[in-house]
Amino acid sequence: MTEPTPPGGWWATVREALRGSHHDYTAGPLGRAIVLLAIPMVAEMIMESVFAVADVFWVAHLGADAVATVGLTESLLTLIYTAAMGLSIGVTAVVARRIGEKNPEGAAEAAVQGIALGLIVAVVIGAVGVTFAPRLLAVMGASPAVQTMGATYARLMLGGNVVIVMLFLINAIFRGAGDAAIAMRVLWLANWINIALGPCLILGVGPFPRLGVTGAAIATTIGRGTGVLYQLYRLWRGDARVVIRRAQLRLRPAVMRTMLRLSGTGTFQVLIGTASWIFLVRIISSFGTEAIAGYQIAIRIIVFALLPSWGLSNAAATLVGQGLGAGNPERAERAVWLAGFYNMLFLGTAGALFVAFAGPIVSAFTRDPAVAPIAVLTLRTISYGFLFYAYGMVLTQSFNGAGDTWTPTWINLGCFWLWEIPLAYLLARHAGLGPRGVALAVTIAFSTVAVVSAVTFRRGRWKVQRV
Numbered sequence: 001m002t003e004p005t006p007p008g009g010w011w012a013t014v015r016e017a018l019r020g021s022h023h024d025y026t027a028g029p030l031g032r033a034i035v036l037l038a039i040p041m042v043a044e045m046i047m048e049s050v051f052a053v054a055d056v057f058w059v060a061h062l063g064a065d066a067v068a069t070v071g072l073t074e075s076l077l078t079l080i081y082t083a084a085m086g087l088s089i090g091v092t093a094v095v096a097r098r099i100g101e102k103n104p105e106g107a108a109e110a111a112v113q114g115i116a117l118g119l120i121v122a123v124v125i126g127a128v129g130v131t132f133a134p135r136l137l138a139v140m141g142a143s144p145a146v147q148t149m150g151a152t153y154a155r156l157m158l159g160g161n162v163v164i165v166m167l168f169l170i171n172a173i174f175r176g177a178g179d180a181a182i183a184m185r186v187l188w189l190a191n192w193i194n195i196a197l198g199p200c201l202i203l204g205v206g207p208f209p210r211l212g213v214t215g216a217a218i219a220t221t222i223g224r225g226t227g228v229l230y231q232l233y234r235l236w237r238g239d240a241r242v243v244i245r246r247a248q249l250r251l252r253p254a255v256m257r258t259m260l261r262l263s264g265t266g267t268f269q270v271l272i273g274t275a276s277w278i279f280l281v282r283i284i285s286s287f288g289t290e291a292i293a294g295y296q297i298a299i300r301i302i303v304f305a306l307l308p309s310w311g312l313s314n315a316a317a318t319l320v321g322q323g324l325g326a327g328n329p330e331r332a333e334r335a336v337w338l339a340g341f342y343n344m345l346f347l348g349t350a351g352a353l354f355v356a357f358a359g360p361i362v363s364a365f366t367r368d369p370a371v372a373p374i375a376v377l378t379l380r381t382i383s384y385g386f387l388f389y390a391y392g393m394v395l396t397q398s399f400n401g402a403g404d405t406w407t408p409t410w411i412n413l414g415c416f417w418l419w420e421i422p423l424a425y426l427l428a429r430h431a432g433l434g435p436r437g438v439a440l441a442v443t444i445a446f447s448t449v450a451v452v453s454a455v456t457f458r459r460g461r462w463k464v465q466r467v
Contacts, residue, residue: 014039020181022241025319026100026326030335034315034342040184041175041311047187048307051223054195055216056300058202060366062212064293065143067366069150069213071296072140073157075281076129077164078274083121084165085274086267087114088172090259093403095176096318097467099241100325107242109252111173111235113259116251118169122162129158140278141285141292149213156217163224170231175314176321177241182234190227194219258467262405269400269409276416280438283428291435294374297365298439301375302382305350306389312343313393317401320462324402329463336398336457344390351386354379374435381439385447392450395457403467411452420445 013032016023017039025033059066091114098106129136133154137147167190171183197219204210211218235244284295316339323332354361362375396408420441427437 018043018181018184020179023178025178025322026328026331030319030331030338033319034312034335034339037175037178037180037315037318038312038339038342040180041314042308043311044171044180044184044187045307045309045311045314046304047184047191050191050304051194051220053300053304054191054198055220056297057365058199059213059216060297061203064289064368064371065145065149066213067293067296067371068142068146068289069137069153070216071292072137072142072146072281072285073150073154074296075140075278076136076154077157077161078277079271080125080158080161080164081168082270082274083125083267084118084168085270086265087118087121087165087263088168089266089269089400089405090114090262090264091169091172092176092314092317093262093321093401093405093467094255094258095173095242096178096321096401097325097403099177100322104241104243107173107177108244108248109255110259111170111242112244112248112250113252113256114169114173114263115166117256117259117263118165119162122165125161125165126159129161130155133158141282143289146289153213153217156214156221160217160221160225163221163228166228166231167224170228170235173235173242174231174240175318178318178322179240179242180315180318182240186227186231186234189230190223192223193226194223197222262403262467265405265409266400269405269412272409272412273416276420279421280424280442283424283438284435286429287434290368290370291374293366293368294371295378295435295438297362297371297375298378298382301354301361301365301379305347305354305386306393309343309347309390309393310397312339312346313397315339316394317397320398320401321403324463324465329460332398332402332463333460336394340391340394343394344387347386347390351383354383354386358383377436378439381436382442385443388447388450390450392446392453395453396449398457399453399462402462402465404462404465407456407462408453411449411456415445415449415452419448 013035017036023036056067056070059070091110094110095107098110134147134151137150137154171186174183198216199205200208201211201215201219234240284291316336319335320332358376358379362372362379366372399408424438424441427433427441431437
C-alpha cells in the first residue's frame, strides 16, 4: 500500500502541494499525486469545519438556547449543503473527466453550466428560507424561546445561502481540475474573516454591537461572501487549469443536460444522507434542549475530523475522474485503495483520540452539567466506527468521481433511510437508550455503508461510466 519516497523528499512534495502546481495527475507515482491533491484538500476541509466549530464555540457562551438555535438552523442548512454538494458532484466529475481528456475548454463550459444551476437553486432556497424560517425552526422541535432567539439568525443563514452554494460549487471546479491549492486559499480567506468577526459581533467586543446569535450569521455570511469573490477572480485571472472567458458565458443545452443528470442524481444522493440527520435531530429533540445542545456539540467536533477525511476522498474522486478521462481505469482503482488506506490511518488516529479524551475535548465547548455528559457519550460512541468510515467515504466519492452517481445513491437509501433512522428510533425510544441510541445507530449505519460500498466497488461497473 505504500510507495517509495519521491525525489526531493516528502517535505518538498508538501511544500509543492501548498503552493500549487500544474502537475499531471494522470501519470507518475500515485502516492505523490494523492499527497499533492490531498494536502490542500484536507486543509480546505479543515477550514470548512472551522466555520461550524468557531461559531458554536462563541455561541456556547450565550447558553443552551443559543447553541440549540445554531444547531437546529444548521440541520435546516443541511438541505442547502445537499444542493451545493450535489451540484459539486456533477461539476467535479465532468471537469475532472475533461481535464483528463486534455480538454480545458470543455472543463470551462461545464464550470459555467454548474455555476448557472447553482445560482438558480440558491435563489429558490433563499426565497423559501426567508419566508418560512420561524416555522421551519418550530417543525424541527425548537422551543418558543429558541424560535424567538433564532428567527433572525435562521433568516440570514437561509436567505444568504448563495454564498454557501457558490463556495462549494466553485471549489469543486478547482478540485476537479486539480487546482486544490486555490480551493484551499479560498477557505483560508473566508475563515479568517469569520474568525475575526465572529466574537466581535456575537459578544460585542470593542466598538462592535452585541448581536448574539445574529452576529454569528452576519460574520459567517461576510466571510463566505468574500471567499466567493476571490473564487470568481481566480476563474477570470487566467492562470488556473479552468479559465472562464466572456464568450463562454451562455447556456449550452448539451452540457447543461449532462450537468443536470449528474447533479440531479448527486443532489438526491446527498439528500438521502443529509436528510437522515434531520430526522435524527428530531428524535434527539424529544429528549429536551440539553440533549439537542449536547448532541450538536459532539457532532460539530466529529465534523472537524470527518471533513479533512473528505479532503482525501475528494482527492480520490479527482484521480478517478482524470484517470478515466485519460483511459487508465486501473490507475484510478489503485488510487482509490491507496487513498482509503491513508484515510484509515488518519481517521483511526482521530477516533482513538476522541474516545480517550472525549471529556476534556467537550469541556472546551461547555461545562453545563446537563449538556456535557450527552456530548461526551455521543462523541465516544460515534468515534468507535471511524476506521469503517475512512474507507466508506473514499469509496463513495470515487463512484461520484467516475460519474456513477446512482450506485452511492442506492447505498445511501438503504443504509440511512431503511436502516439508520428506524434503528435510531428503536434504540432511543423503545430500548430506552435515549441520545446514546441515536449515536449508536449512526455508528452502525456508517459502518454498513463502508462494507456495502467496498463489495460494490470491486465489481468495477464504475469503470465504464460515461459523462
